[in-house]
Amino acid sequence: MGLGIVNLMENIVPSLEERLDKAEKALERSERMAVASRYASAIMHEVNNPLEAITNLIYLTKLERHDPQQVLDNMTVVEEQLKSLGKVTSKALTFHREQSEAKDHDLVEIAETALKLHSDRLSRHGISVTRRYRGPAMAFVFGSEILQVVSNLLLNAAEVLERGQGRICVSVKSCPNSMHMTITDNGPGIPDRFATRLFEPYLTSKVSGTGLGLWLSSRIIEKHRDTLRFRTSRREGKTGTTFRISLPLATKA
Numbered sequence: 637m638g639l640g641i642v643n644l645m646e647n648i649v650p651s652l653e654e655r656l657d658k659a660e661k662a663l664e665r666s667e668r669m670a671v672a673s674r675y676a677s678a679i680m681h682e683v684n685n686p687l688e689a690i691t692n693l694i695y696l697t698k699l700e701r702h703d704p705q706q707v708l709d710n711m712t713v714v715e716e717q718l719k720s721l722g723k724v725t726s727k728a729l730t731f732h733r734e735q736s737e738a739k740d741h742d743l744v745e746i747a748e749t750a751l752k753l754h755s756d757r758l759s760r761h762g763i764s765v766t767r768r769y770r771g772p773a774m775a776f777v778f779g780s781e782i783l784q785v786v787s788n789l790l791l792n793a794a795e796v797l798e799r800g801q802g803r804i805c806v807s808v809k810s811c812p813n814s815m816h817m818t819i820t821d822n823g824p825g826i827p828d829r830f831a832t833r834l835f836e837p838y839l840t841s842k843v844s845g846t847g848l849g850l851w852l853s854s855r856i857i858e859k860h861r862d863t864l865r866f867r868t869s870r871r872e873g874k875t876g877t878t879f880r881i882s883l884p885l886a887t888k889a
């Protein structure tokens with residue numbers, strides 16, 4: 637009888653262990669799948685930006701076809717965007733690996749490139765853009781990634797602005813210990829329930845939003861060991877939102 641129980645236990649115990657082991661493996665697999673699908677959506681988001689930019693540039697080039705210099709300038713930006721698409725695909729193959737290096741970049745140039753990339757969208761929405769560029773603008777950054785952040789912030793602003801009444805101000809200024817770039821809009825502001833978790837993935841108020849733009853952006857700025865902050869107001873007559881990116885100063889003065 638006693639022996640019978642021992643035999644029984646021996647049969648049960650290994651099978652329990654086996655089952656636990658299996659469950660653990662399944663969990664691990666589903667964890668890996670979740671991470672992979674998160675990266676897949678992030679990468680889709682990164683592919684969409686250059687695609688949209690290239691579409692815009694083709695449209696612009698058709699309009700500006702009589703100005704050879706302009707056509708050439710546009711093609712140079714198309715080339716850069718195609719390169720960054722290529723980088724995204726290679727990133728898709730090796731998720732985490734870092735490919736580019738931080739270098740000294742002109743933030744005004746990055747801001748202007750982003751504005752140019754989305755000029756079609758901005759003008760279609762009747763948005764007026766002001767620039768405030770003060771002092772030196774060099775920062776030590778991963779250039780294409782900062783371009784991605786500025787693009788995300790500009791598109792987010794454009795998406796909340798009312799047709800014909802929208803204003804966006806882009807500023808770049810140098811501070812004693814860092815460079816600051818801000819993007820301000822006079823949109824409706826961010827409701828509290830969103831503002832408290834704005835940088836979480838998948839948080840979106842849009843029907844076809846991914847909720848990944850700000851999450852990605854904050855990760856990019858974190859990688860620079862700097863900050864992405866925002867201030868927002870929903871006060872009647874004074875609504876709007878400002879995002880401020882702080883970035884490391886250039887290595888060469």
Ligand SMILES: Nc1ncnc2c1ncn2[C@@H]1O[C@H](COP(=O)(O)OP(=O)(O)O)[C@@H](O)[C@H]1O
Nearest residue numbers: 792793825840841842845846847848849850877
């Ligand atoms: N400038 C802004 N003004 C008002 N709301 C904003 C602004 N920028 C972002 N948001 C809010 O934050 C949410 C998350 O933005 P984001 O991460 O870029 O994802 P998505 O644009 O795909 O929704 C948006 O859906 C929107 O509700």
Ligand SMILES: [Mg+2]
Nearest residue numbers: 788792849850
């Ligand atoms: Mg967005």
